[in-house]
Amino acid sequence: MSKTILPNSTIGVFGSGQLGRMFAIEARKMGYRVHTFSPESDTPTGQVADIETCAGYDDLLEVRTFAQSVDVVTFEFENVPAATVEAAAEFVDVFPKGEILHTTQNRLREKTFLSSNGFPVTPFRHITSLEGLRTAVAELGTPCVLKTAGFGYDGKGQSKITSSDDIDAAFTALKGAEAVLEAFVAFEKEVSVVCARDQNGNFAHYGVIENHHSNHILDVSFAPALVSEAVYADAVEIARNISDTMGYVGTLCVEFFLSSDGKLVVNELAPRPHNSGHLTFDACVTSQFEQQLRAVCGLPLGSTEFYRPAAMANLLGDVWANGEPNWTAAATMPNVKLHLYGKVEPRAGRKMGHLTAVADSAADAARLVREARAALQPATESHTR
Ligand SMILES: Nc1ncnc2c1ncn2[C@@H]1O[C@H](COP(=O)(O)OP(=O)(O)O)[C@@H](O)[C@H]1O
Ligand SMILES: [Mg+2]
Known part of the structure; x- marks a missing residue:
């Protein structure tokens, strides 16, 4: 059975950008207090939160102190490390749960979750080597898109491959990061x-x-x-x-x-x-x-x-x-x-x-x-x- 967190309680938020800011505005409207945690200060979220902790996500001592000061934790930034969420979850509920964060913060895990549960996704391949990329481009055909598996947003970490001539440069741009190759979708x-x-x-x-x-x-x-x-x-x-x-x-x-x-x-x-x-x-x-x-x-x-x-x-x-x-x-x-x-x-x-x-x-x-x-x-x- 779920526990109800009532107004006047404190919501902890990992991340401090505009999503956390708008969340904090709504939370304060309803009489909740907000405590944001991120490596920055004077942030979009921090400016409207009650408390702003400025510490690294890997500072698990600070994470535990934060978790003990709040009634529930959520996040506005999906690249919070799994260990951070686990440390917080020792003390309070974290929603959405850490397992979901783990799946969605990596394109390969996310696509694998989707396709193995029968949801429609564009054909994709896991890329770990230049040779593997060549094979995958041959299989999926061009154009296709190479994306880093983690930390992508606003098109960052992506290269379009329109012919086999683009393969070397696209692979170099990964700088050794794990990647996913996707068939290009000619969407409407x-x-x-x-x-x-x-x-x-x-x-x-x-x-x-x-x-x-x-x-x-x-x-x-x-x-x-x-x-x-x-x-x-x-x-x-x-x-x-x-x-x-x-x-x-x-x-x-x-x-x-x-x-x-x-x-x-x-x-x-x-x-x-x-x-x-x-x-x-x-x-x-x-x-x-x-x-x-x-x-x-x-x-x-x-x-x-x-x-x-x-x-x-x-x-x-x-x-x-x-x-x-x-x-x-x-x-x-x-x-x-x-x-x-x-x-x-x-x-x-x-x-x-x-x-x-x-x-x-x-x-x-x-x-x-x-x-x-x-x-x-x-x-x-x-x-x-
Ligand atoms: N396979 C694809 N086929 C066609 N367009 C794509 C493809 N992948 C990405 N794009 C274009 O790039 C945008 C950003 O890509 P997306 O995978 O959503 O990454 P981000 O995490 O940066 O939002 C998409 O909204 C779409 O316009
Ligand atoms: Mg997107």
Whole structure:
């Protein structure tokens, strides 16, 4: 039987980025205290948490002290080492459980889990040598994508192989890391299902969200996705079955490739709230972050109903290229909301914040959010003269 963690209790969070920040905002709204643990200080999460511990994940003494100061632990960053989670779990429950973290933090283990349980994935091979890569490219055909098994995000650690001439460079780029070779999927679109499962096995989902990437980084998401009812039902069913098979507790995102014939394959899993679910913050009765909180605290899940169709556009550091963005321009649009993560340095490609918009249709919301983002960028010198 699950233990209910009530308001005024303290939730421990491994990781300190924007996902933890939005989780902490929801937790504080409901009267919980938040203690974040990561190797950095003055972090997006730490700025809104009650307590911020700055220590390495391998500092197990600090991890144990942290675990003894909180009532339950969750994470916003899936590359927390297994030993860290095990040390914390000596004192408190950790959700989602360490075993799930272990599976999803490595592409090879994740794909093996998915395919051995009958979930659709793109054909893949485990790569440990140049010779093995040559054989695998011959088997899967070109184009294909070589990805490091661990620590990949926003397309980092990936190389596309379009002909056998690319093999040597792609292998060298791995710098000895374990890798996975995947067949390239000529998808029509990318979609995701953000869902949550509580400690009693109840399941809730936000339907299908459509995702547009730019340079392998999520750019714009909108919901509901423009997909058929059959695709919608399939995607939700796959997400539900994955979360049941894993005995998942918390918010989970399943990323899919959808081909033009309506076939879905799972691209990857995120064992936490996901960038494509940020729009649930403004558009839904219960956000993906509040669902995570409810699930880890042993509370029932909230309604995932959308007030209105919605869209989200990421604000990367690039938006600052011509100086401080024109925040007033976004604030002038009544159906657009600004979220910034408290990061000081706007490096190119770094996720600094996002905008959400609501409208009468998802397509209108997507148009509006792109328009709002364009309005943020100050005109360049050549434009103004
Ligand atoms: N096998 C593939 N076929 C086609 N596109 C791919 C493939 N793998 C990755 N991509 C593209 O790169 C993006 C990022 O890859 P992904 O595996 O999701 O890694 P990350 O962990 O960086 O999000 C995907 O959303 C997709 O646009
Ligand atoms: Mg991805």
